[in-house]
Amino acid sequence: MTVSAPDGPAQVLPVFDAFEDAFADLIRWRRDVRHFRRDPIDPEVLPKLLDLANLAPSVGLSQPWRFVTVDAPDRRAAVRAIFAACNAQALAAQSPSRSERYARLKLAGLDDAPCHLAVFADPDPQQGHGLGRQTMPETAAYSAVMALHTLWLAARCVGLGLGWVSILDADRVRAALDLPEHWQMIGYVCIGYPAINSDTPELEREGWEHRQPVDVTRR
């Protein structure tokens, strides 16, 4: 479709309804992945995915997300140790009726995923001149979550899975990665080719929880 932008030349706009069904499939099949194949990812792929994530909406156009690729074996080992400690604590906190089931869950793909990416937010970036954050400072973190979700969908489009690991002590991870103290950890994600593809969340397949229909409150 050709349209004229205000004060600009005619532009060809993409027609999005052509992939409405494919988009719905992408959403349905996105999945949080914890079982990865060890195949490497083409080094050109991740920068392209991060460029797309960088187009996510952000408060005041502040782009407060900070991406950290974690490749050094000692840093990965440190994060893995933090996960192991936090997961042991979480297991100990389970009710007796849940603890066996919790112990059986695989809650991170840290050992097999070829790519480890830590996502942080700068809570007070210069970019954006503070617009929108006076009343809701948490919107910097929300913006970084938007970027992470964009990355998640973009990865799925090229056959890659992403697994979000939050069973971590954020302060310890930040210290292990030697990052600025004011950065807020949003998530530590594993990226790689999924060993299993499914349209059903793993927690549902394992009988831990079930997705519920959408609930809307009306006033």
Ligand SMILES: Cc1cc2nc3c(=O)[nH]c(=O)nc-3n(C[C@H](O)[C@H](O)[C@H](O)COP(=O)(O)O)c2cc1C
């Ligand atoms: C903020 C956030 C944190 C999460 N943390 C973990 C985690 O630490 N370990 C894990 O296995 N899954 C984690 N997940 C994935 C959820 O368990 C998963 O999204 C949910 O079960 C629905 O499954 P689906 O993403 O495949 O649809 C996290 C997801 C989000 C959005």
